[in-house]
Amino acid sequence: MATRIGIPRALAYYSFYPQWRTYLEELGMEVILSPPTTKDILDMGIRDTVTDACIPIKVFHGHVAALIGEVDWILIPRLVSIDGDATFCPKFLGLPDMIEASVQGAIPPLLTPRIDIRDGRFAPLRAWLQVAKILSVPRYRALVAYQKATQVGAYYESLLTHGILPEDAMAMVNKWWSSLQDNSLLALAKAKNSLLRTANSIESSTQRVRLAVVGYPYAIYDDYISCNLLASLRRLGVTVITPDMVPSKSRKAQAKRQPKYLFWHYSNQVIRATYHFFQEQMVDGVIHVTAFACGPDAMVGKLLELDCRKNNRMPFLSLCLDEHTGVAGVMTRIEAFVDMLVRRKEAQTS
Ligand code: SF4
Incomplete structure (x- = not known):
């Protein structure tokens, strides 16, 4: 065995x-x-x-x-x-x-x-x-x-x-890897094509609001502790973008814009990805998912809030998670936030 x-x-x-x-x-x-x-x-x-x-x-x-x-x-x-x-x-x-x-x-x-x-x-x-x-x-x-x-x-x-969430990406990697071990180049090519198709469908998404959900991967992608945040936002018709969707090169390029260099790997990722979203005008609002009692986030959260204000008063919501966080509370807050974003967007368009 x-x-x-x-x-x-x-x-x-x-x-x-x-x-x-x-x-x-x-x-x-x-x-x-x-x-x-x-x-x-x-x-x-x-x-x-x-x-x-x-x-x-x-x-x-x-x-x-x-x-x-x-x-x-x-x-x-x-x-x-x-x-x-x-x-x-x-x-x-x-x-x-x-x-x-x-x-x-x-x-x-x-x-x-x-x-x-x-x-x-x-x-x-x-x-x-x-x-x-x-x-x-x-x-x-x-x-x-x-x-x-x-x-x-x-x-x-x-x-x-390319905009694929970790659990889906892991499933695709498994498929790709087993096809590669069969030495089937055709299977490999197919896997790459399906990757591009998925990515393109995300690019061409016409959903009404685009939201950056920023935070550490283990907080935003764990459905239990995040109270199913990503799925709920998608159900509300929101396009969700996370820091992992920014290539590491683009994140690195944002380092010079940081007013304060942070000592922690994931904190830098969050800040730099958010700057990239601002620069490319990719999002209509930012949700920062943070954990209660997280030392590094005391700094990250404040910086994000100030940067959102500086960037055309970008709407910003901080969601603090702990073991007492309930789905109902999270849903109420994100529904209100998304509603406000939709109205803001409509007002700007008209
Ligand atoms: S303290 Fe913050 S950065 Fe450290 S493990 Fe906890 S959530 Fe992550």
Whole structure:
């Protein structure tokens, strides 16, 4: 039986799952993903964390607890820096230690590669080779697996920048990857064409209001903690744009416009993507999804609010999430916000 490696469906999962999964599967491991977030998972997370932790951290603890008894190892990379510029929020840096110290029950051993590109461009590769060594996989096999995982990661990122949401993009990556392993170039071409078709349908969307939903991927894409925000907005006829839909090159180009350089990777992404939306006049309003007790967001939220004001008084809504946030409250606020945007747009047109 293959060794089972668990991956919690939270935090960096939304950014890196396809490449982590490919790497581990290419090493011959069986990857087991924790189920989508539910009340039970959140409750387990609340049980295992301190009260003032942010909700994404609580949810992460819950996902780890959900994997206990199901897997032989749990993968929790210690993400420090992937661009040599900013670091991840301190809670990411201490995540493996937090989990070991606080999750109740017999947690399986953790695989915790330390990813810090500031230690040299080959530092991430060295960290992943170490994982292979722990799992007793030969180095040459790990090198091939790493190359494949990098390809998959790049393809996944290009899907996100074409406006496809993470869960759909992951499904497309799976399809594409299995067709590639069959060596069927035709299947690969088809996958690429279907990607373009989807992207074009988003481009040519005629929906009445375009809204930037900005925030950290693990807050905006987790349907449970975001109270189904993205689906609800789409039901209201809104075109939703998120920071992941901005190519990393365009985000980087906005760095010079930042009045204050932020130390944290995801915070910079949010701010820079929003500046890109302003510059390209892509949106009619901004919703900032933030987590209660998030340190970095104290700064990000204020900057966004001020920048919206400076940009032609762009309508701005801050949605703060915690374990007490209810669907009804979120719905009331977004319906009112969208109504106001529609009227504003109509008034501007007339
Ligand atoms: S950036 Fe904020 S929401 Fe994300 S893990 Fe850190 S404190 Fe929590």
